[in-house]
Amino acid sequence: MSASRTERLLNLLLALLNTKVGLPRAVLREKVYKDSAENDVAFGRMFERDKVDLKQFGFEIETIVDRSSFGNDDPGTTRYRIGKDSNRLPEVVLTPAESTVLLLAAQLWERAALGTAAASAVRKLQAAGGFTDVDLPAGVQPRIKPAGQAFDDVVAAMHGRHTVRFGYLAGSTGREEQREVEPWGLGSRFGQWYLVGWDRARGAKRFFRLSRMTTAVTAVPGSSCEPPAGFNARAELDELNELPLRQATLEVDRDRLLALRRRALAAQEPAMGSPARDRVVVEFRDPEQLAEELASYGPRVLVQGPADLRAAVVRRLQAALDFHTSPAVAPTFPDAGRAPRARKRTSEDQLARMLQLVPFLVHHQGLHIQEVADRFGISRRQLIDDLKILICSGLPGGYPDDLLDIQWEDDHVYISEHLDLNRPVKFSEDEAAALLTGLAMLGDLPQLAGMPEDQPGSALESVTIKLTGAAGKAGRLAGSVSGQSVAPEQSQSFATITQAIRDSQQLHLRYLSLQKDEITERDVDPLRLYSLDNTWYFEAYCHSAAGIRNFRLDRVESLAANGRAASHTATAGQDFPARLFTPSDDDVLVALKLTRQGAGLADDYYAERTAQRPDGGLLAEVRFGNAGWVPMFISQHGGAVRVLAPEAVHTETGTWLQAALSQYESASGSVAG
CATH class of the missing domain: 1.10.10 (Arc Repressor Mutant, subunit A)
Known part of the structure; x- marks a missing residue:
């Protein structure tokens, strides 16, 4: 438009x-x-x-x-x-502690629709003048990565109250089926995101795991729906029972895959007929979740049973191989840098931004034009286009005093006439849901490093009350989204690292290195803790590697202060979220093709350049610290991503996939499922 x-x-x-x-x-x-x-x-x-x-x-x-x-x-x-107070955001004044907690809650949603909504809500609070500009505490930075594009599509459908349609891999039959569902709510349980809704074909309430959706989620044209009165996603998901504990029998290459062997129920035994392999038994609940891990190990592991786990691994490997051998495209990137994800921009989007921009400028007079653009997540050119429209807008009389008066002198922006647009509009439903759900997810988080002992809990409670009141009816959608707890399972390690960050002390740790497939010992200066869903990491300066490294808490064998003060050789990066990958000159640059459903991997792996595909997928250039990781990456995400270049990496990946699948071939040459 x-x-x-x-x-x-x-x-x-x-x-x-x-x-x-x-x-x-x-x-x-x-x-x-x-x-x-x-x-x-x-x-x-x-x-x-x-x-x-x-x-x-x-x-x-x-x-x-x-x-x-x-x-x-x-x-x-x-x-x-229109009444002057129509749909204006009520006055909300936050203390520095409340602003800090709110910023943490807003930034929980990593690269998702609710992340965009949360950023918009924070800008409205900034525009209203009630938000104190604060820095996130360096010690603890949790974040959530919802289930890719399906999450965004379902949130959009719930906001618009539309019925959705998608392909779904039924857990009971293992067959792909087409489903048409009235979406009532989204929530996370047992490490997975679920859609709760009314299945129109079955005439009953059903739960759908987003990771089992096999096609894009689309809104049914002309449809409309409403959740039941008083619907609460958290209460609904409490009805879900955790899957029963089961055992998987695996053949694993000898002296490999220590991370898998650590979970073995008993001492490994030599595999029958495979002297170079051990028989390993591990417990699991969710075959799809374990299959993702086992597929990444490729030919290094063979699933003997149960059958559904074996079939899930084979399906991932076969999908990866099918995509690998599909027609290639040239890895061309017309524009330098990252292409924005395709989304139709409308004049409603632009007007929504302007209704935030005017009050923001009223309360932040004289900011540099680039800083204003950065605050709104747009380019300098887009901001200037907005300002040009604003200065030509005003009252019907058309006289100079009837126009919005905005100037940008020496690249600093001032506004002297706002025509009663000095207060932002109320929170939308998705904005209220992003903030209120994020605050609820922080409830179980231990003491935030860098904040006084008595502040996080009280600040969390008080800011939740204030925002619930400000959201009013817009808080409806918050009850339809239930996030998971971000509390770390490794509470003792979490506490030890938090204390070391506060006291500026070094730590000695024994750590399972997945890349080296061995236990290593290191002395490190801890810099900050951060999470991705319920997996926690800590960023530290590693004295052995002489550089910043990231360590998963669930791979730490032991951890204790070594009695030495931190060297302050490095400080925590200013980027948020913290990066799981530290680039180096030895990295391998790999060109990838991603499907629409796998497009989010470009963000997850910090793609340096991207190009949009007509089908909604992406081309992406991604750095890998070791080319040997690429086949594992392709196998894990079966059918969502393939290698385009370098040719040597493409060939190696094909060989890896063929070798992995050949293990499952029956005597007749067909793949066993």
């Missing part, structure tokens, strides 16, 4: 906000629609559409009807206005 439509919507809003008695249709057509509507019919259609659009922002247009002496309505004298 064109910028002229954005300008028209903004001018209509300003006109209706700044009138006490209301404006008749004739004035609106002459002053607001003069360059848009060719005749009365076109004007009528546009005005009705624009009223609907403004209502989506919560601006209810009041209709004032003058009645003649005969008691009949006269359309010519009907007037329209």
